[in-house]
Amino acid sequence: PFEAIICDVDGTLADTERDGHRCAFNAAFAAAGLDWHWDVETYGRLLAVTGGRERVAAFIAEYRPALPPGCEVGVLAERLHRAKSRHYAALLAAGTIGLRPGVLRLLRAARTAGIRLAIATTSSPENVQALLAHAGEPGLADWFEVIAAGDMVAHKKPAPDVYRLVLERLGLGPERCVVLEDSAPGLQAARAAGLEAVLVTVNDYTRGQALTDAALVVDGLGEPGAPVTVLYGRLGE
Numbered sequence: 058p059f060e061a062i063i064c065d066v067d068g069t070l071a072d073t074e075r076d077g078h079r080c081a082f083n084a085a086f087a088a089a090g091l092d093w094h095w096d097v098e099t100y101g102r103l104l105a106v107t108g109g110r111e112r113v114a115a116f117i118a119e120y121r122p123a124l125p126p127g128c129e130v131g132v133l134a135e136r137l138h139r140a141k142s143r144h145y146a147a148l149l150a151a152g153t154i155g156l157r158p159g160v161l162r163l164l165r166a167a168r169t170a171g172i173r174l175a176i177a178t179t180s181s182p183e184n185v186q187a188l189l190a191h192a193g194e195p196g197l198a199d200w201f202e203v204i205a206a207g208d209m210v211a212h213k214k215p216a217p218d219v220y221r222l223v224l225e226r227l228g229l230g231p232e233r234c235v236v237l238e239d240s241a242p243g244l245q246a247a248r249a250a251g252l253e254a255v256l257v258t259v260n261d262y263t264r265g266q267a268l269t270d271a272a273l274v275v276d277g278l279g280e281p282g283a284p285v286t287v288l289y290g291r292l293g294e
């Protein structure tokens with residue numbers, strides 16, 4: 058029997074990328090006096106690189122934008138990412154990003170059934186706490202026994218490290234856990250950690266990705282009046 062659900066955050070629990078992280082990056086670029094702007098489509102391509110700091114560095118390497126004179130790429134990426142995190146926190150505090158439909162219903166049902174909950178994210182614990190604090194359910198962050206984040210491990214998704222850390226902290230084997238993910242790098246990370254029961258709930262950025270390795274791919278978790286469409290997957294056949 059399954060004993061735990063391990064949840065990704067960005068794109069899975071909430072649609073944080075397009076109107077959250079992306080806008081926060083653009084605000085950080087503007088505040089630094091840079092004329093860089095990540096439009097919705099460009100950001101979709103950049104999402105192939107997981108981790109905000111790594112994404113900025115990859116953008117500089119690929120697009121070669123003009124840098125402030127004498128600025129080292131690693132230092133600039135770090136500085137921009139710190140500023141971006143402040144803008145992102147402000148966006149969340151303003152309550153602009155809620156949970157995706159069906160998420161709270163599922164988490165509540167899991168708790169009632171005695172299923173343990175954990176988080177495996179590429180982003181920071183601070184970002185997760187801020188999102189959950191403004192999700193409209195007091196104490197929601199405390200529902201999660203383990204919150205494992207990108208900077209707590211050597212390699213970010215699609216590497217399995219963050220999922221391995223969660224399994225270690227839960228003290229469970231991968232066959233005891235169900236994973237909720239939204240993207241190909243997340244799915245790859247979970248599968249590489251030996252997790253087979255991966256439910257992928259796609260969003261506009263991830264719909265077209267290679268997700269055939271998932272147990273099931275759905276377009277959301279469903280609410281009364283908003284039924285789930287099963288797209289494909291081993292369990293959907």
Ligand code: XBP
Binds near residue numbers: 106108240
């Ligand atoms: C999400 C990410 C993160 C966010 C930004 O990946 O890649 O980088 O875009 O967060 P996943 P930070 O959902 O697969 O965990 O800027 O804090 O890195």
Ligand code: MG
Binds near residue numbers: 065067068069243
């Ligand atoms: Mg994700």
